[in-house]
Amino acid sequence: MVFLSAALLGLAGAAPVTFQATPQARAQTPFPVVVPQPRQAAYPAGTLPLAGLSVRVLGNAPELSWAARDLKTDWKTRLNRELGTASSGKIVVGTIVVGTVANAELAAKVKAAGLTAAGAEGYALLVDASGAYVVGADAKGAYYGTQTLRQLLTPQGLKFARISDAPALKQRVAMLYLDQYSKGVNDKLIPLLAELKYNSVLVMSNYVQWDVARAGGWAHPGGATKAEARRVAELSRSYGLEPIPLIETPGHAAWMFYGGKNRDLVQDPDSKEPYAYDTLNPETYTRVVFPVLKEAVETFGAKTVHIGHDEVRSRDRFPARENGKALGYPKLITGDTVKLHDYLKTLGAGTMMWHDSAFADAVVGTVPAALPKDIQVAYWNYDPGTDFPMLAQIKAAGFRTLGASWNEVGSAEGQAQAAAKAGIDGMIQTRWNGYFGNPSVWDGQADQGVAYVRAANAFWNPGARAVPNAEGLYRDLYQPTAFASAPGFTADLKAAANRSLADTDSKGWLQKGPDVDLSHLKTGLQKIGAYTFNVSGAVMTKGARGAVSDLPASITLEVNRRADAVAFLHTTGWASALPALNRENIGRYEITYADGSKVTQPIEYGRHIRAWTDTVNPSMVMAPGWVGQTKDGLDVNVPIFEWVNPKPGVTIRSITLISEGKAANPTLIGLTLIGGQ
CATH class of the missing domain: 2.60.120 (Jelly Rolls)
Incomplete structure (x- = not known):
């Protein structure tokens, strides 16, 4: 040349x-593989034509109506056509049927096909010339089976499939943020996370404009309103995602000192940028922390609240005040954790926390034994690899345990394998893009969004193959377009x-x-x-x-x-x-x-x-x-x-x-x- x-x-x-x-x-064009990868699947040659297809829901559980909603959305977005609703309550050839094994006819259909719908959130999926059948072991399983069916949609019809599937990890959590940009971003992320079969969202909520913050003059203008927090919680639940508000304490607590307020409650009086609060000052709790936790539980309808507790001593002195030094860090962090746990319990909410304030080398011999064992402890480690002995150690100490990964390739994939081996509850896919950085999940730090795809694949099926072109799938799910x-x-x-x-x-x-x-x-x-x-x-x-x-x-x-x-x-x-x-x-x-x-x-x-x-x-x-x-x-x-x-x-x-x-x-x-x- x-x-x-x-x-x-x-x-x-x-x-x-x-x-x-x-x-x-x-x-x-349609993405070439199903994500998360089903644990047992075969894809015979053939396609169920689109002509005449309609969806029929057998059962009254809300998850089944969500399934029909998502299918109808795909028909409109991907094909620019309507998916009708069948009127008959019986199974008719040439339809999409969504239900559970509680329906005897569907249970028989699954058994005759040699498929299995078993285990919490498990499902069987059959697509052949007679129709498409999504049969959950429970209603959530039917919903997740529908997410798989959506990925079989092509301009010609639904690809034939024979799938028996269930999650390896029962809790699959993705992290969201609440800020002034929340609606434009979370309205895209929540359906995306549902299609990837997450079942919970950890929602960073430090800077929500709580009533107590507005009254005290420390509400950040970049924070989401309470109405937006409530809306995100409701939207999440309508996509099968249980919302867990995250209020960071006692470190990462700059939120309570915004505008120079509450400086009498700071842990280190010499700090120019207050980071942690004084755990021995009763007003820390009565004036700030307890009112915020109460509003969070009420706003989210929260079953669990994450209280942070990571990197407590990473910036300022802790303890810094003389009375705190006399007690020592182990007693301070234990007292704070128990106090928050006990208060949340009066509100009917459980407690979740990061591991390091209790399981760091300096305190692991004393703090864990003093904590209530109904606290769920999340171990964060963002390195790739499969050797994470701390997961088993936390579980052996009597706590329900989660792992937590970040965006590097191999982080979620490796730790999910370790989580399954250790028999813990599940995994959290974290996202750290700044308290007011929601738009960066598309433009600026999009690699953290791409990690949602890889993590979902691993959390559902730790033995799954790596997702080819995870970047392309993330882009398509965040901003779906027509085929x-x-x-x-x-x-x-x-x-x-x-x-x-x-x-x-x-x-x-x-x-x-x-x-x-x-x-x-x-x-x-x-x-x-x-x-x-x-x-x-x-x-x-x-x-x-x-x-x-x-x-x-x-x-x-x-x-x-x-x-x-x-x-x-x-x-x-x-x-x-x-x-x-x-x-x-x-x-x-x-x-x-x-x-x-x-x-x-x-x-x-x-x-x-x-x-x-x-x-x-x-x-x-x-x-x-x-x-x-x-x-x-x-x-x-x-x-x-x-x-x-x-x-x-x-x-x-x-x-x-x-x-x-x-x-x-x-x-x-x-x-x-x-x-x-």
């Missing part, structure tokens, strides 16, 4: 681009390409040789993610590194076509010098129209683009693209950014890629026009 030099491009002006029509410029194709045109960028993807002679790609190049990204017409691209080489711009310092700062492509949107398969040779959350502006696309007008699309690192070696996606503004490895085994990827054209009726004359010349240099590998002509 012959590539045009920077000088030639500069002299010749815009590089000519050849376009080829494609019926699937963008095509949204549909959009025609368009793929661009052949050969005339503009100035670097080959293969670097056989240390003159291509990044000039590092054949072991560190993009040669595994094949050239030619191909589907990458949801898009079709024609890959021929790299249109690489100037950057700060020596290997690209002599490349052009801008490259213009002739287009002369209309489009509804443009998909850019692009990356950078190196990462930004700043963290991805800084969203460094590294360049821009300048779109020039035939009428002489222009539109500029900034290219922000971590939002619109990232380096080929940066495989953690912090923003779902980027769609999943190509993933692979170099010859020496380095994981690499090329994401996709879809730009929506604000002037689809006007011909695009040209698109110019412009670099700011920073460490991260924009590099275009594929371009596809969606719609237009």
Whole structure:
């Protein structure tokens, strides 16, 4: 392949681009596997056609009506059609039937098929030419079986399946946040978590605008209202998710000191940013903590409240006051825990807490023995691996036990295996993106949202295979779209390409040789993610590194076509010098129209683009693209950014890629026009 030099491009002006029509410029298709992976499943060849299908619920449990609701939602969202409700109470061929083994006819159907619906939240699922049958061991099982059925939906119908399934872990908890952005985010996350078969949500509630906080002047303006907290609790329950409010005590307690209030209750009087409260001051409880717990129980209808108790001594002195020093930390933390537990018990609520205030090496010999054994203890460890002896240790001490994982690949997967082996209650998938950072679960720290997918797979079935393209599934469940194709045109960028993807002679790609190049990204017409691209080489711009310092700062492509949107398969040779959350502006696309007008699309690192070696996606503004490895085994990827054209009726004359010349240099590998002509 012959590539045009920077000088030639500069002299010749815009590089000519050849376009080829494609019926699937963008095509949204069903995810190829069921997540969580069922523990026993077979998928015979065949599909139950959509024509004439309706749903019939046999039973009165609310979970069964939720199941029908979710199916109807999918029919509307994915297929743009209605799923009717069958009027007869009997099983009729060619329908979707949802019920439990309490129905003798359904129990017989399951038995005749050689399937099993057993165990709490277990279900059997049969899809064949006669219809689709979701049969729960209980009503929750029928609901979870319906979540599996939803993932068998295609534009042609429901894929045949024979499944016997039940969860390995009985508690499967995902963490949510309440802040001023709650509604826009949690209304998407709650149905997503239900489809992934979580059954509880741990809801960070420190900064809810409790009545006592508003009256005392320490309610944070960024916190959610009580009405929003109540709404989230009710919405969660309507999707089978039991809400557990989390009020962090006695550390991480900056919420009670907001606006300089309650400073007389701080643990360390010398603290400039109060972190923990004084456990020996009765007003800590009567003025602040007990009223908040009472409001939380009432607002959520909470059966359990998580009282925090992690990292109590990680910032300020604890104990710091002389009376506390005289008693010592073990007695202080024991007294606080028992006090909160006993108060919650008077409200009819149980207590959950993190492990480290009671099971750290310095106190494990004294504190656990002094705590009530009906407290549920959650052990957090965010490292990948499968060896977590503390789970068994906490259980052996007499406490109901949960594990807790975070976002690193292998964290949830490994600890779920350890949890199943230890025979504990279940797992919590945590999310730590700041008290007022809800939107970042989509744009900013989206990798923490992707972890919901991987964790759900492991919590239900610790022996499950890794989820392929968990990023893509998260993106699709958070923002579901119709199964549909959009025609368009793929661009052949050969005339503009100035670097080959293969670097056989240390003159291509990044000039590092054949072991560190993009040669595994094949050239030619191909589907990458949801898009079709024609890959021929790299249109690489100037950057700060020596290997690209002599490349052009801008490259213009002739287009002369209309489009509804443009998909850019692009990356950078190196990462930004700043963290991805800084969203460094590294360049821009300048779109020039035939009428002489222009539109500029900034290219922000971590939002619109990232380096080929940066495989953690912090923003779902980027769609999943190509993933692979170099010859020496380095994981690499090329994401996709879809730009929506604000002037689809006007011909695009040209698109110019412009670099700011920073460490991260924009590099275009594929371009596809969606719609237009």
